[in-house]
Amino acid sequence: MFMNCRRVRKWHFLQLVSMCCVMSILMVYWDHVDHHVVSHVKSYSYRYLINSYGFINKSLSVRPEEAARFGSFPYLLNNKDICKDKDVLLLLFVKSSPGNFKRRQAIRSTWGNESYISHKLGVIVKVVFAMGSDPGVLTNKLLQTKVHNENIINRDLVQQDFLDTFHNLTVKLLLQFRWTHENCAHAHFLMTADDDVFIHMPNLVRFLQDLRRQNVRNLWVGHVHKGAPPIRRRDSKYYMPSDMYQWSSYPDYTAGAGYVVSGDVAAKIYQAMLSLNASMHIDDVFMGICAIAADVSPQEHVYFSGEGKTPYHPCIYNKMITSHGHEDDIRYLWKVATDPQVEGISSGLVGKLYCTAVKMALLCKPYFTNTYSCMAAFT
Structure with a gap:
């Protein structure tokens, strides 16, 4: 039985048209496809093939004198006695910027209220705001005066004389670990967080108290990124040029929005920073390299x-x-999240089943949200 030649030609024509359409779409959206598919495939393959990133540290190792210059900025504000003679469960560094007055005040009146933490939770948590100087030439002097007055009232700011910009976040990370080493090395845990992060302090304190009772060491906990690829698109905020980081995959690291390390890890990270090139501007990744x-x-x-x-x-x-x-x-969320009635909702078998079903509906979605994973529904 022979096929109709006209039908064959028509079928080939449709194939050609379909292929042209697919190629056109790929050409238009290639950057998106390359970033979200190809680069991630390459990155995961690279991560699991090499299984070690030790060679990256060797490549980024520098003499101590050279490493020191990355964080050797003079202090503009330095409250060195914040932790003195106190049994500090947690030293919590909040990464802020000089102009973020409202954010800092909101934190002080909610989850970062040290008086509330001491009286209601029975532990000492020291909340410190880390920042550089404002990059604006015209606004710098007036803003610095306001920051100075804020510090007179609250005594919780640590500021160095570097430009407070996105590309200096690693400098701010160096500031936190250096200050901890010099002024609060006895703290049981160190946390770093952004100033737009909400922290459920009662839950965090319970978590850390359990860890302290177990005398946990080598702790670095947070939202882990594994096999993340460097972003090579120049229009991205997170653009990473090849001459700064040439490899196809970053080492594992936790999201810089908020993570906790134990005191022994804080000390080891500080020592690692004394011999590494800190020119990389993505502080999360640099933390992974130090680790x-x-x-x-x-x-x-x-x-x-x-x-x-x-x-x-x-x-x-x-x-x-x-x-x-x-x-x-933050104020609204603090009010509703710490409402005493919250604990009763998930109590008992019915409450646990109800909350598991609710969390599955909220968290187990087929698209990426980069908040809590589906696994959280079952814990």
Whole structure:
């Protein structure tokens, strides 16, 4: 039985047209496809093939004198006695910028209220705001005066004389670990967080108290990124040029929005920083590189968020640790998340089943949200 030649030609024509359409779409959206598919495939393959990033540290190793210059900025504000003679459970560094007065005040009156933490939770948590200087030439002097007055009232600012910009976040990371080493090395835990992060302090304190009772060491916990690829698109905020980082995959690291390390890890990270090139501007990744030198691996906690904001629901509040992206609603979230009635919602068998179903509906979605994973629904 013979096929009709006209039908064959028509079929070939349709194939050609379809292929042209597909190629056109790929050409238009190639950057998107390359970033979200190809680069991630390459990155994961690279990560699991090499299984070690020690060679990166060797490549980035520098003499101590050269490493010191990355963080050797004079202090503009330095409250050195914040931790003096205190049994500090947690030293919590909040990465802020000089102009973010409202954010800092919102934190002081909610989850960062040290008086509330001491009286209600029975522990000492010291909240310190880390910042550089304002990059604006015209606004710098007036703004600095306001920051100085803020510090007179609150005594919780640590500021060095470097430009407070996105590309100096690694400098701010150096500031935190250096200051901790010099002024609060006895703290049981160190946390770093952004000033638009909400922290459920009662849940965090319970978590850390359990760890302290177990005398946990080598702890680095947060929202872990594994096998993340460097972004090579120049229009991206996170653009990483090949001459700064030439490899196809970053080492594992935790999202910089908020993570915790134990005191021994803080000391080891500081020592690692004394011999590494800190010119890399992505502080999360640089932390991952330092951790390799310190022989520390990040541990996933399902209730530390990434760059995403957690869904608002009492079943979430009962377990949440951090949530990112809260510029204007920290006071509201603090009120509803710490409401005494929250604990009762998930109590008992019926409550647990109800909350598991709610969290599955909120968290187990087929698209990427970069907040809590689906696993959080079952914990």
